[in-house]
Amino acid sequence: MTHYIAYGAIAISFLLGIYWRNSQMVYLAMMGIVLGGALIAFAGCASQPPPQPVPVAVATPAPKPPIPDDPYVGLPADVADAIRNNQSPSFHHGITWIWPYSPDLQYPLYCQPLHVTEIRLQPDETTDRHNVQLGDSTRWGILIGAHDVKLFPRGTNVAITVPGSQQTIPADPNMTTNMVITTNRGHQYVFNPVKIGKPLTQAVSFYYGDEVRTQYAARQAALKQEAQVQ
Known part of the structure; x- marks a missing residue:
């Protein structure tokens, strides 16, 4: 918003400077206003914060299914063998x-x-x-x-x-x-x-x-x- 006001001031000062260009003091005053407005405009532009980066959605991997324990672990060997063979x-x-x-x-x-x-x-x-x-x-x-x-x-x-x-x-x-x-x-x-x-x-x-x-x-x-x- 500040730089828009400064640009307007520069334009008005420039026009008035042309109108009163025959008066050296008025002309110098107008040029001072123009330069001041330019500095304000540039300062306003410099103070604008940079645009924020657009957040990128990161895909969350699906949770791995739990792996059940091996039911044969801990069984006596003869018992485990019988179960495997449907006996x-x-x-x-x-x-x-x-x-x-x-x-x-x-x-x-x-x-x-x-x-x-x-x-x-x-x-x-x-x-x-x-x-x-x-x-x-x-x-x-x-x-x-x-x-x-x-x-x-x-x-x-x-x-x-x-x-x-x-x-x-x-x-x-x-x-x-x-x-x-x-x-x-x-x-x-x-x-x-x-x-x-x-x-x-x-x-x-x-x-x-x-x-x-x-x-x-x-x-x-x-x-x-x-x-x-x-």
Whole structure:
């Protein structure tokens, strides 16, 4: 705006200078005004800020899909091999039976008086007293841990004497029952029969073939998608 006013002043001063050019003093005064206006005009032009650069939109790359962990990592080699080959055998590792999980299977438990049988759940799997059901809670007892359930007979099918106490537990012929465990992962384990017998089932755990294969397929799909993005 300033430079427009200065340009107008220059023009008027120039015209007046021509009109009064015969008067040297007036002419010099007019020329001074012209020069002053020119300086103001140039100063106004110099004070104008440079134009701001137009922001350029930068495309944000799409986030990479998360890659699921390999479900085979951490599994015993024989268990992993069985799952890959769509097989479901039982395995005996030390004192532990490893069974294939299915809600449609019934698993036998052979217990002994004065011994505890441990049912091991997954590290992220829990249950509580409302979700562990015993057919005969009078003759059988349970202890629920963070990720396991311990089962023991309160009685015996043959009379036994407790060592060191001289106490005899009379025989009870009805030491057979069943048990159902439901967990936070939606698994339901059915144990039947649960009875006193040999060989003693000291500990059991499970593997989950269908779940592992599903998780592995999801991992492969995520890896393939990541390769296509790259």
